[in-house]
Amino acid sequence: MRLRNKPWAREKIEAHPQYIIPEPEKAKGRWHEVFGNHNPIHIEVGTGKGQFVTGMAKQNPDINYIGIELYESVIITALDRLIEADLPNLKLLNVDGADLLHYFEKGEVGRVYLNFSDPWPKTRHAKRRLTYKSFLNLYESLMPEGGEVHFKTDNQGLFEYSLKSFSEYGMLLTFVSLDLHNSGFEGNVMTEYEEKFSAIGQRIYRSEAKFQPRT
Ligand SMILES: C[S@@+](CC[C@H](N)C(=O)[O-])C[C@H]1O[C@@H](n2cnc3c(N)ncnc32)[C@H](O)[C@@H]1O
Known part of the structure; x- marks a missing residue:
């Protein structure tokens, strides 16, 4: 992704603390207070411009969503979408997904989306x-x-690698599609990249993998 320098992005992010949570480490263990309910929390790591997470939050009002995006210049588009939609069950974090342990307690996140x-x-x-x-x-x-x-990609190499990685980790693969858009799968919410790549005829791959109890 090409990133343009947008110096005003930080200012805009800071002006909307109700949508892009400042100091999210302070919410660790108390995200239910941030959302004002005990609904399940699903996160998307690498949320980009937020089309998927906004669509999911509209489709599933009883689930709380958190979109995580590293770059200010990208997350501000997700912020614009959220300002327009004003969804109570969606928050954004402008942080590195590698640092998730700083922001969530064990058991606080029910599902991770990677798109x-x-x-x-x-x-x-x-x-x-x-x-x-x-x-x-x-x-x-x-x-x-x-x-x-839950994982989607147009990249066959990354998909093959990821299925192997899930399996070697001991996860149970509960869904695999090698051509999501021709699979009859219902309720799919498209991401920006998914729209772009499927429009030029790229196949979309999708999987669901579940962590198993440790013996
Ligand atoms: C290829 S884009 C896909 C965006 C979106 N998920 C979609 O499907 O349209 C990948 C996004 O992940 C973000 N990203 C990559 N590594 C990340 C990390 N460690 N933490 C948070 N975001 C990350 C990038 O900045 C980029 O916006």
Whole structure:
């Protein structure tokens, strides 16, 4: 993704603390207070411009969503969407997904969504992939037993790598589609990248994987 420098982005983020949570480490263990209810919390790591997480929050008002995006210049578009939609069950975090343990207690997150994550195709960069084993370990430490990771991509290499990574980690694959848009799957909410790639004929891959009890 090409990132333009947008110096006013920080100012805009700081002007909307009700949507992009400042100092999210202070919400650790008390996200139910932030949302004002005890509904399940689902997060998207690498939320980009927020189309997916906003669509999911509209579709599922009884689930709380948190979209996590590293770059200010990108998250401000998600912020614009959220200001317009004004959804009580969606918050955004402008932080690095690698630091999730700073922001969530064990068991606080019910599901992790990864959509069109950066593929990092070089083998020496494998540790940066959001489906690398250290990231799976991180997600597991935020979730109760049976927590799920839902993953979509157009990148066949990353999908194959990720299925192997889920499986080697001991997760149970409960859904795999090699062509989501021709699979009859209902309720799919498209991401920006999904719209872009499917419009040029790219196949969309999707999986669901569940953490298993440790024996
Ligand atoms: C290829 S884009 C996909 C955006 C969106 N999910 C979609 O499907 O349209 C990947 C996004 O993940 C973000 N990202 C990558 N690594 C991240 C990390 N460690 N923490 C938070 N966001 C990250 C990038 O900044 C980028 O916006």
